[in-house]
Amino acid sequence: MWIPDPSLHHIVIAGGGAAGLELATKLGDTLGRGKQAQITLVERNRTHIWKPHLHEVAAGTMDVGRDAVDYLAQASDHHFRYRIGEMTGLNRADREIYLAASYDAEGQEVTPARAVPYDTLVIAVGSTGNDFGTPGVNEFAISLDTQEQAVRFHQRLVNRFIRAHAQPEPVRPGQLHVTIIGAGATGTELAAELHRTTRHVVAYGLDRIDPDRDLKITLVEAAERILPAVPARVAKGAAQLLEGLGIDVRTSARVVQVRPDGVALADGDFIPSELVVWAAGVKAPDFLKNIDGLETSRNNQLVVTPTLQTTSDQNIFAIGDCAFLINPSDNKPVPPRAQAAHQQASHVVAQIRRRLTGRPLDPFRYRDFGSLVSLGEYSTVGNLMGFVRGRGLFIEGYFARLMYRSLYKMHQTALHGWWRVMLDTVARRLTRRTEPRVKLH
Template sequence: MVPGENESGLHRIVVVGGGAAGLQIATQLGDRLGARRKAHVTLVDRARTHIWKPLLHEVAAGSLDVGHHAVDYLHHAHEHHFRYRIGEMTGLDRQARTIQIAASKDAEGREVTPVRDIPYDTLVMAVGSTINDFGTPGVAENAIALDTQEQALRFHQRLINGMLRAHTQAGPVRPGQLHVTVIGAGATGTELAAELHRTTRHVAATGLDRIDPDKDLKITLVEAADRILPAVPERLSAEVMTLLAGIGVDVRTRARVTEVRADGVALADGGFIPSELVVWAAGVKAPPFLHEIGGLETTRNNQLVVTPTLQTTRDPDIFAVGDNAYLVEAGTDRAIPPRAQAAHQQATYLVREIPRKMAGEPLPPFKYRDFGSLVSLGHYSAVGNLMGFIQGKNMFIAGLFARVMYRSLYKMHERALHGTVKTALDAMARTLTRRTVARVKLH
């Protein structure tokens, strides 16, 4: 245990996971309780910076510079009256009310922080999700996921290096050499495919004249279901399909992947897609370390089963939010989907209700409201459906208005972390900076 973790005897709130939900909870409870010395709020995460996960496809494509959008946990914690502890959670002792944190190491393998325990009175699990490869051979070795900032940056570097290699090599571009296959046509995969189509052509136009964008560059989107974006309304899916076809993205539906190889992707029908870069974006599950951790109830996908108040079924002092929480919507047999809007609503609920729990008051049930879906195709367009905004009906939107609505979701996230004034100033600064920097990151 770290000396001095609770010298004043205040209630200890520990949030594990600095994603959208976890960082919002730590920030707002820090401002409400930490600043007034009503509680100690601690955020635990293995990374040092935060970036909004729906932006990772832009990081991978090179159209978004991490340095302009990343939130430094240590600085942010200081500004908002909570503490940040670096490390990956490895265990839970519910009797002792502690979580176990692994040692953190630098790039050379030297220990930065030791193995340690962190005590809690209220614990919030917000560790998000990882890819679910469904046991498909070759995924771990030959595909890249987009779960973290590091993975997105690694993919981008491999993409740029591949294009430089093709430009300088002695022979012509080989079949599949500059092909990118994206497996999984949910929101992440679909948005990445569109963004890559634009950015790869921009990179090729910056002096790599030995690469023919129309001949050598190819983006393939693979989906096992009957249509892309299977979780959204069919009209929205059809609109996106038309847009992708218009820009030349090769879309394969009803295509089940059986193996990912170093040189491409094998399909169940015997087909093969040559590709030296493969992104796996098909399916998610909670991190494996959560499975029955501390004797808590979990699902087959490692999610923590929670009650309508987001408390775990076997321990009311432990909450779970976001992708790692499993909650069936009231009056239905459907679980709340792992989406950014669900995580934001759950975080807002806990910020309001944890102080009530500390005061011994009963908690009202969490109520999820589905506001619809938005899909951004970057420079090309955006489409979506807004639910319940006009006399209880759905409204289909596309084009500029949809793009503005999509960007407003990110602004809502930034506002939850930084407040209205700072978010507005940052938006103005980025607008001015965009005029003076490269449209696509080339390194």
Template sequence: MTATAPTSDATTGLHKIVIIGGGAGGLELATQLGNKLGKKGKAEITLVDKSRTHIWKPLLHEIAAGSMDTGRHELAYQAQGHWHGFRYRYGEMIGLDRANKRVHLAATHDEDGREITPDRWFPYDTLVIAVGSISNDFGTPGVKEHAITLDTPEQARRFNRRLLNACVRAYAQQGPVRPGQLHVAIIGAGATGSELSAELHHAARGLVDFGLDKIDPENDFKITLIEAAPRILPALPERLSTATTNILKSIGVDVRTGSPVTNVSDQGVTLANGDFIPSELVVWAAGVKGPEVLSKLDGLEVSRSNTLIVRPSLQTTKDDNIFVIGDAAYLVPDGDTAPIPPRAQAAHQQSSHLVRQIQRRMHGETKLAPFKYRDFGSLVSLGKYSTVGNLMGFVSGKSLRIEGWFAKIMYRSLYKMHEVALHGPIKVALDSLARLLTRRTEPQVKLH
């Protein structure tokens, strides 16, 4: 089908700001620009995403474990745009025409194959790419066929359904649970993998409590956390890694470090040393890279990890009209040798920075302020068992290690900061109270 340009987006005469991707950074940026410019008729803000709803990505491990009700945390882009002065358009970016300043969106279809939106082009004056990242399987045989990644809420829900079905199947079958049947292998012991292992340990016991009493969670349900590096959480301070390892081992998680995976099958995982781990439930969380489309954007420069290389202003190296934020951006700060890490706090800071810089650019300023990333530390939530982390800059630039209830409060506050950026403090306070009250009357694990 031949792509056509939508006339409705090209007739207003306002400065057109198009944001591709409604993750943490993209949605916060659209909301803030909509409040400051869109509502006042100073610019036309459009957010494009291939999903209809937003969930904060650091919560995906809770969805996978079934310990979070997604309905209470999902945010509809259409409604957010209505409330905050931007327009939401359903679609996925598949190309770019920089000369004519147009973004190419693929046609969308429903479950029955019927077209929802046509193949089309969207014009822009300022383009912000915030498409996030996807899992990097490094070409490991069997990963695509037999492992589930946790890049999207849909994938997290898919794993949760597979987990629940495996438990019901084991309960209903004749004979004992076979080896590997309820064994979860989590490949990649970064924050996602480590947090998921703790959440699954708790969730399995919750499922048994709701009537699947034929299953022995101590002997039948097993979790193995596999990491190729010498320790888990390799990107975080060693003391944080050690504390997390001790907690996970204390609840029975089998932690395998220095163990690269060479193959994944429907029966389990093979390690480089020849060990085979029987497992019919495999999660791949061992690295990230940019989505494939980033290498096909009309000559924009990409890194080895397929992310878009940007200057300190967050503008691409090839086009001043295009900005990149979040996991899709590759920026090495002055004096550093490594790029800014793909974390929610980086996306939040970048979106706040761009709100000001885009307004300056609209007023004719060509020299924009450089983005300066501030690392506030790292927190790892291990569900009901503990939360550990380090906060940066408390004493002469040194980090402060925290653990327990205080660390848990700080971890939850990160999500609350994201919600406040989207809704404001009053709505967040009311929603939080409502969730607290209703959670007391519902199962603590998802049962369907």
């Protein structure tokens, strides 16, 4: 078992998503570089993809092999340690977390099950899809919680197109239909992205497929409108664009079963579809529920105090999608958004430094800067907060797209710094002209 340096305060971060990786990088660049503490990031994946971009991986407009951040390289560059493994348990008395064994693609064990000691623990394990007990979801639908799921959906999509082109009989009903269940940001953005990329796939020589006749995308939402968590004006603009593209948008539609050949709705209707994406809700991982006495919400999130420490143990922080905190400004839970994860990671960096010097911690205050929804190359819509007190500024089109892209640049800058991000942006613009417009494998 690996034993950390006992002379240094050991900070363990469980989860390498947006919040966890940004926190590990910033702590490594400060406390780790200065030998003031030892930082360890625990994550079951080898590489990191910004979660708001998983719909692009699924649609084929982002290549994981090119855009992913390698944890080992990031750790080496920024003075923290990366240990592969998925957190499965916690021992607060001994201050240890338990990791499951990891395996390669052939089923060979890479690392054994083991325990990692900590002095301060930050849990940032993110969220997973919530199927609400709907029959058939686990068997016949794909969620987009991880890069593996997004890659698997894209490969399945391309294979279905190649199979349909090669088969002697005509394309059957539902064979090339995609039903997306859940019209939040992920589902809505995926619908628009797929409308474009599926036509690019067909254009690469699959001329036996007629996009207007054989392809169909259906977006299903149980609420009265799509994008229920964003302002109504933003949702209306997105709905109008999707419907103008010919995407079948169904609201107030509750799914009761997912089958191999399609989706059954509560009103008795059936949507033929052999490709189904479940994006209808999120919850924290099941292993967090009542983990070693920590308080959790009904969605398995760890309930935290205003300082982002768990209510039962001040040595444990929780940030990102797996943390539950009521925001005092609006008396609502802090939403599971990338901007919240970014703000919490930045806040905890300062609080851990205060903690190591014995100073009291400051409370976290979430600032909502608005919502942006990318509809691929067609448009971007959203609202920005903070320009006029109590009101948001509705934006769309090119300016909104620039703002959306700037969110990812902020994440990249937190990981790599401005200089490297600028060089990478120039390099991608040059190489884009020599690559296919959509990933074909």
